[in-house]
Amino acid sequence: MLRALTAAAAAAIAIVGVAFAAAEAEHPQDYPFSFDSPVGNYDMAAVQRGFQVYNQVCAACHAMEHLSYRHLGEEGGPFALYRVRDHETGEMTMQIGKPEHGGTFVDVVDNPYVRAIAEEAIISDIDPNSGQLTDRPGRISDRFRQPFPNEIAARASNGGAYPVDLSVITAARHGGADYIRSLLMGYSGEVNGTLYENRYFPGGWLAMPAPLGEGVVAYNDPEVPQTVEQYATDVAYFLQWASDPHMEERKRMGIVVLAFLVVLAGLMYLAYKQVWRGESH
Amino acid sequence: MSGLSTYEPKSGLTRWLDKRLPIIRLAHDSFVAYPTPRNLNYFWTFGAMLSLCLVVQIVTGIVLAMHYTPHVDHAFASVQRIDRDVPFGWLIQNIHSVGASMFFLAVYIHMFRGLYYGSYKAPREVLWILGCIIYLLMVVTGFLGYTLPWGQMSFWGATVITNILGAVPFVGESIQVWIRGGGSIDQPTLSRFFSLHYLLPFVIAGVVALHVWALHEAGQNNPAGVDVKSKADTVPFTPYATIKDLFAVILFVILFATFVFFMPNALGHADNYIPANPLQTPPEIVPEWYLLPFYAILRAFDFNIGPIDSKLAGVIGMFASIAVLFVLPWIDTSRVRSMRYRPIARQFFLIFVVACLILGWCGGQNPGLILAKPADFSATLTWVSGGEVRSEQFTAPSEGEYEEFAQAQRDRLAEQGATMTSITRENARTATITGVFGGTQSTETVTGATPDAMEEAITHAKEEVGSGAAFFSVERRSPYTFTVTTLSQIATFYYFFFFLVLLPLLGLREKPGRVPDTIAKPVLTEQGAA
Amino acid sequence: MAEPAANAHQGDDTTRRDFIFIAAGAASAVGVAATVWPFIDQMNPAADTRALSTTEVDLSAVVLGQQIKVMWQGKPVFVRHRTADEIGRAQRDDFATLKDPQSDAERLVQEDGAAGRPEWIVLQASCTHLGCVPTFVEGSSFGGWFCPCHGSDYDTSGRIRRGPAPANLPPAPYVYLNETSIRIG
Numbered sequence: 004m005l006r007a008l009t010a011a012a013a014a015a016i017a018i019v020g021v022a023f024a025a026a027e028a029e030h031p032q033d034y035p036f037s038f039d040s041p042v043g044n045y046d047m048a049a050v051q052r053g054f055q056v057y058n059q060v061c062a063a064c065h066a067m068e069h070l071s072y073r074h075l076g077e078e079g080g081p082f083a084l085y086r087v088r089d090h091e092t093g094e095m096t097m098q099i100g101k102p103e104h105g106g107t108f109v110d111v112v113d114n115p116y117v118r119a120i121a122e123e124a125i126i127s128d129i130d131p132n133s134g135q136l137t138d139r140p141g142r143i144s145d146r147f148r149q150p151f152p153n154e155i156a157a158r159a160s161n162g163g164a165y166p167v168d169l170s171v172i173t174a175a176r177h178g179g180a181d182y183i184r185s186l187l188m189g190y191s192g193e194v195n196g197t198l199y200e201n202r203y204f205p206g207g208w209l210a211m212p213a214p215l216g217e218g219v220v221a222y223n224d225p226e227v228p229q230t231v232e233q234y235a236t237d238v239a240y241f242l243q244w245a246s247d248p249h250m251e252e253r254k255r256m257g258i259v260v261l262a263f264l265v266v267l268a269g270l271m272y273l274a275y276k277q278v279w280r281g282e283s284h
Numbered sequence: 285m286s287g288l289s290t291y292e293p294k295s296g297l298t299r300w301l302d303k304r305l306p307i308i309r310l311a312h313d314s315f316v317a318y319p320t321p322r323n324l325n326y327f328w329t330f331g332a333m334l335s336l337c338l339v340v341q342i343v344t345g346i347v348l349a350m351h352y353t354p355h356v357d358h359a360f361a362s363v364q365r366i367d368r369d370v371p372f373g374w375l376i377q378n379i380h381s382v383g384a385s386m387f388f389l390a391v392y393i394h395m396f397r398g399l400y401y402g403s404y405k406a407p408r409e410v411l412w413i414l415g416c417i418i419y420l421l422m423v424v425t426g427f428l429g430y431t432l433p434w435g436q437m438s439f440w441g442a443t444v445i446t447n448i449l450g451a452v453p454f455v456g457e458s459i460q461v462w463i464r465g466g467g468s469i470d471q472p473t474l475s476r477f478f479s480l481h482y483l484l485p486f487v488i489a490g491v492v493a494l495h496v497w498a499l500h501e502a503g504q505n506n507p508a509g510v511d512v513k514s515k516a517d518t519v520p521f522t523p524y525a526t527i528k529d530l531f532a533v534i535l536f537v538i539l540f541a542t543f544v545f546f547m548p549n550a551l552g553h554a555d556n557y558i559p560a561n562p563l564q565t566p567p568e569i570v571p572e573w574y575l576l577p578f579y580a581i582l583r584a585f586d587f588n589i590g591p592i593d594s595k596l597a598g599v600i601g602m603f604a605s606i607a608v609l610f611v612l613p614w615i616d617t618s619r620v621r622s623m624r625y626r627p628i629a630r631q632f633f634l635i636f637v638v639a640c641l642i643l644g645w646c647g648g649q650n651p652g653l654i655l656a657k658p659a660d661f662s663a664t665l666t667w668v669s670g671g672e673v674r675s676e677q678f679t680a681p682s683e684g685e686y687e688e689f690a691q692a693q694r695d696r697l698a699e700q701g702a703t704m705t706s707i708t709r710e711n712a713r714t715a716t717i718t719g720v721f722g723g724t725q726s727t728e729t730v731t732g733a734t735p736d737a738m739e740e741a742i743t744h745a746k747e748e749v750g751s752g753a754a755f756f757s758v759e760r761r762s763p764y765t766f767t768v769t770t771l772s773q774i775a776t777f778y779y780f781f782f783f784l785v786l787l788p789l790l791g792l793r794e795k796p797g798r799v800p801d802t803i804a805k806p807v808l809t810e811q812g813a814a
Numbered sequence: 815m816a817e818p819a820a821n822a823h824q825g826d827d828t829t830r831r832d833f834i835f836i837a838a839g840a841a842s843a844v845g846v847a848a849t850v851w852p853f854i855d856q857m858n859p860a861a862d863t864r865a866l867s868t869t870e871v872d873l874s875a876v877v878l879g880q881q882i883k884v885m886w887q888g889k890p891v892f893v894r895h896r897t898a899d900e901i902g903r904a905q906r907d908d909f910a911t912l913k914d915p916q917s918d919a920e921r922l923v924q925e926d927g928a929a930g931r932p933e934w935i936v937l938q939a940s941c942t943h944l945g946c947v948p949t950f951v952e953g954s955s956f957g958g959w960f961c962p963c964h965g966s967d968y969d970t971s972g973r974i975r976r977g978p979a980p981a982n983l984p985p986a987p988y989v990y991l992n993e994t995s996i997r998i999g
Contacts, residue, residue: 279528350857376853
C-alpha cells in the first residue's frame, strides 16, 4: 500500500512533464549543448561568438531589454575579466574567462572589453543640459540598445510583425536553445508574401526572413567555421546564457548542497536508528 | 492538552517565567512530552514538511516582496531583476516558485494519508475541516501568487479563473468586476492580488495553529486507527517523533533542492516567460500542475444539466469536489478508521487515487484529444460523371412548407430520371434545384484518423475527380470517440461516486478485518515474532 | 537533543551514540547557518545598483562664484566654481588648525591621480555628521558651507571647521574629460 502511494506520487510528478509537451511543428533537433547535463557549464567561447552574432545580426530588430552591457562582464558572464598571476614570471596578467585555477575576478567597472562593447552602441538619452533627446556612446550600466523606441515603431518597421524581446527567449519557448538553433537553420527558402517557411515554427510560416547566411559575421578565430549552423549554435548558446545567467553558479551550488544533504540525511538516519533502538514500532 | 503537564521548571528564571507566561510549559507539553503513538509510519512526517514549507514560503516571500514591484509595467522586469541582479535573488526566487509545488506535493500526500487512515473520523472532524480550510487557502494563495510575475500564463490564468466566478447566477458578473476592480485583469487586480498574496500566508499560519491545537486535543491518529489506550501505546514526541520527522524532512529537502538547483523551471510553464499581453491569448492555458485535477473536473462538464448550463455545472462540480471533503466525516459511515482493516474499501481507495492522477493528467491535455476510437472517421462520396446537368428555380408557397416542397421537387426530378439532385437555398422560400441526368454514378469511401484528416481526404478525393463531376454528395460518419473529456468525465464520476456512494454504503455493508485492540499489541507481537 | 529512553545499552554504545548525535547536530547547525547567508546578502545593493552610471557635468554652464548640485549614484554632489577669493581662503587655511587636516590641493586631486584645478571643487554633498545637505552661505564664519541640521561649518574647501561633524566633506571621484567637462564616478 505504502509503496503504491509512493509510486503514485512519483507518477504525479511525471505527468506534469507529459502535460506540457504539446507541439505541432517539427520537433527541434537535439543538439548536445555543453550546458545540457546537470553539471554542464557554458562553452564561453561559443557564448562570446553568440553575442557577436546577436550584436551584428539579431540586434538590428530584436531588443534584450532585461540585459545590460555590464551583465556581459559580471561573474558568470562571457566577458568576465580575471587577474591571473603567471607562475614563472610572477607577473599579473588579465584574462577573459575564468582560469583553471586561481585568478581574482575584476569588477566589471574596470573591464575594458565590456566598456568597449558598451561604447560601440549608440544610446538615445536625455541630454542633461538641454533636456532634449540626444545620442551618446553607451555605458556599461546601459541596457542593451533597443532597436526601436516602442512596439508600434517596431511593428511599423517590420511589416506589422513584432520582433520579440530575446532576454528570456530560451525559457519562453518549448525546446529552449534547441528550438532557437533549429529555427535559425530551418528555413526552406519558400516565401509567401511576407512570410517565410520554416519547418520548426508552429504553423510553418513566420514573418522573420532567414537572418543568417554563410560568412555574414566574421569570427576572430579562424578555426571556427563561419556557417549558418555554427552561427545558429553560437547564438543559441548566447541566448541560453542570457536567459539563465546564473546557471553555472546554480549547478555548482546545487552539487555542494546535495552532497551536504546526503551526508546529513545519513547522519540523521543513524541518529534516528539510535533513538529508536530498543523501542518497538 | 491531554493529561497533566509533566513540565518541571528547573532554574529560578524558568520558574519565574512559568508563573507569568507558561510558554516553555506549552512547548514542552506540545512538542516534547506529548505522547505520540509508537506505530506512526513515514506518512506521519508530512506535517513537519508542511510546516517547513510554510516557513520557507513566508520567508522567501517576504524577501521577494522587498524587490518586487506590483505594477503592470514593471512586475515582469522586477522579477527579471531579482533573477539577474539581486544577490542570491535567483536562488530565493527559485525556492519560492519550486516551494509552491513542493508545498502542494506534501499537502496532497498528507491529505491522502488522512483519507486512507480515516484521520477525519470522530473525534478529529474539526481537525480535518481545519485542514480543508488550510488547503483552500493554499489554493487561493497559490493562484494569487502565480499572477504576480505578470507573464502570459499569469494574466490569462487570472482572466480564466475570475471568469469562472462570472458563472454564478445573478451576482456573478458583479462579483467578477468586484474581484478584478474593473472590467478586466489590470493594475487594480495586480495590486490587490499582491496585497492578498502577502496576507493569506499569515492567515494560513493562524489556521495551522488551530489545526495543531485540534490535533493535540484529539491526539494523533495512527496506522492502526485504534485509540491510544495506555502509556505502552505511545512514546514521547521528543526525541522519537522529532528525529524521525527531521530525517524525513531532510529527504524532502533533497527532492526540493534537486528541483531548485537543477530544474527550477520544470514545474512551471514556458509561456510565463512571455510578458503579459492582453491582446493575445496563449495557444493553451493550463494552471499549475497542482490545480490540474480541478481544471479537469471544470472541463468535464461539457453538457447542460436541466436549467444549469455547462459552464455553471463545471464550476459547481469543481467547488463540490472540495466541498465534499468538508462533510466527509459524516458521509463515511464505517466505524473502522484505518483502511488497513477494510479490504474492500482499500481497493476502491486505490482506484480513487488513480482517478485523481488521471484527472491531473486530463487537466493538462487538450480536452478534444482523441485517446481511442473503434474506427477511423470515414465519408462516402457519391458523384456522377458525364450526363446532362439541368437547373431550375422554384419557390415554395410559404416558409413553413419549404422542406416539404423541396422534397417534392427532388422526387419530381428523380421520377424524370435524374441520377443525383442538389438544392441550393437562396432565401426563405426560393431555391435552385440541379439534377444530373444520365452519366455514370461512382462512389468512394475515404477515411481519416481525425476529423481534420478526413476533411483533407475528402478534399483530395474531390480534386482527383475534378471537374468531371457536377457535384458530390458526401456522407460523413463519425465513430464514437473516447476523448480526454470522456476520460475526465469517468474520473470525475468516480471521484464523486467514491465519496457520495461508496463510502456511505461500504461502511454499512463491508465486513472489516480484525482490528487490533491496542496499538502496542500488534507492534509487540511483531517484535516477538521477529 | 533530549536523551532517548534509557535502555539496556551502555558503555561503548554511549560514546557511539553521543558521536552520532553531535555529528548530526553540528551538521544541521552548519546547514542552517549556510542557508541564512543568502537571505542576509539579498539586502545588499543589487548588481544594477552597484554599477550605477557615471555622471558627466558640463562646467561651462556654471558661472564663477556659483555651484550646481548633480546626482551621482543617487547622492547629491556639489560642483563649485570658486572665486579667486575663495581659492585664496582655502589655500591660506591649509595651515590653520584643522579637525581633519588636509590641504586644498589634496582635495582637488582627480580620480586618476592628476592634480585638479583650483577653480573647480567637486564634493559629495552630505554632511559627515548625519548626512544632511549643507548650504553654501556667503559670509559665513569660514566662508563655505553650513549644515542647517546641527550647525556644522565647512570652509571654502569643504573642510570641517566647527560643529559636530567629524570629517571633511569627502571629494567625489572625478576626472576632466576636456576643458569644460568632467565625469564623476
